[in-house]
Structure formats: structure tokens, C-alpha cells
Amino acid sequence: MKSDGKKDAESGRFAYEGIERALHEKARLGIMTSLMTRPKGLLFGELRQLCSLTDGNLSRHLDVLRDEGLVEIWKGFEGRRPQTLVRLSNSGRARFVKYLQELEKVLQDAMAAKKEAGKAKTDLPPGWVPA
């Protein structure tokens, strides 16, 4: 009975359900983080440079983020030049903060484990072979 209880408690212990795939993708993580630093938004060209993305890649990722309701995209002019401005939506900011909290849990779990990891790997008992 006791071990069943433990089994239940440990089930899904490392599933990290709060990690939203729309936010977790590497390029989108960079886009969202840079937008967090600039509540007024960033121009398309600024974002492209900050995140080291091509025009095509940035467009594709912004489409995903907008379809998810995470960012707002605005068109306008600076002087005569047409510009695209991207900024976080209110719900996008809230969802990103939640995602970051889950990421922090991963880091805490892994860093706590790192102390254990200092111990040398033990040899396997005889009879175990590489798969």
C-alpha cells in the first residue's frame, strides 16, 4: 500500500504540463523574452536582429504567436516608411509568466539533482549489455 502511494505521488513528476509548446520553441522563446523587455513593442527589424532570425523565420514564428493570441501585430508609418510593430498581448504576458514559472521548476529539479550527479556512476551488475 505504501509503495503504491509513493508511485502515485511520483507519477508525472517530470511531465511539466505547464510547458506550452507555442512558447517553448527556441526561437519563440527568444521573441517572447525580448518583447518582455519592451512593453511598448519592437519593430520587425529590431526583433529580427535581436533574435538573429531571417525575415521568413521571424514571420512564421510571429504567425504562430499571433494565432495563439500571445502577441499583437500593428502596421503603421514612421515618417514615410511602413513599419510593423509587435508587442505582447496582456494574456500573452500572463501566459508567458506562467510558462517561466514552470521552467523555473525544471531548473530547480535539475539543479537539485546536479548535487547527486557528482557521485560516480556505478558499474552495472554482470549480465547487462548495451542495447
Added chain:
Amino acid sequence: MKSDGKKDAESGRFAYEGIERALHEKARLGIMTSLMTRPKGLLFGELRQLCSLTDGNLSRHLDVLRDEGLVEIWKGFEGRRPQTLVRLSNSGRARFVKYLQELEKVLQDAMAAKKEAGKAKTDLPPGWVPA
């Protein structure tokens, strides 16, 4: 000149090149973190339960991790039952620690930005329209 210097310094500021895609994928992140907590390794069934994965999904992700040299997979017996044991390789542990350090940078960047984000979003100047 001064603004060019700034532009260079900011270029790629949020690119996070150290985020390895093999490790960053959500399920694999859970697998690697749980393996960090257990230097001696985990049995296939334990991993499946800790990470809330199906047999098929866990197998697929373990193939990726093994092909990348991040984990070792061993076959053996516990009593009469054939078992599969998974554990981190030494280089896998080192690469995962590097990855975690990059993840920590993302969190620091985003959390520093969070303070800014408290400020209310300003309205855009007239003439800007949703894209």
C-alpha cells in the same frame, strides 16, 4: 557611430544559441531531468511513469537522445524479467548542465524584464492599425 556600436552589441542578444534542440523538446527535457536525479539510471517503466509518456513516445525520444550520445541504454534481467535501463552518458550530463545554464539566462532576462512589464501598455500613435 555610437548607435552602431549599440546595434552590434544587441545583435543576437536573445538568440540563445546554447539551447540545444535535442534537449529542449518538452518530453526530452523531462526525461533528462529525471535521469539527472538518478545517476544509477531508471528502468523504462519508471521513466514512462515519471514523465507521463506512452511506450511509443518514450521509445522515440530515447532513440533521439541515444543517437545524440546523451543517454546510454542497457538491456538486462531483474530476476527473470528482461529490463531496459536508461542512464545519462558523461557527455550527456555535461551538455545538459550547459543547456540548463542557458535556460537560466533566459529566465534571468525575462524576470528582469518582468519588472518593466508592470508599467501600463501605452497607446500607439494615431495611424497604427492591427495587421
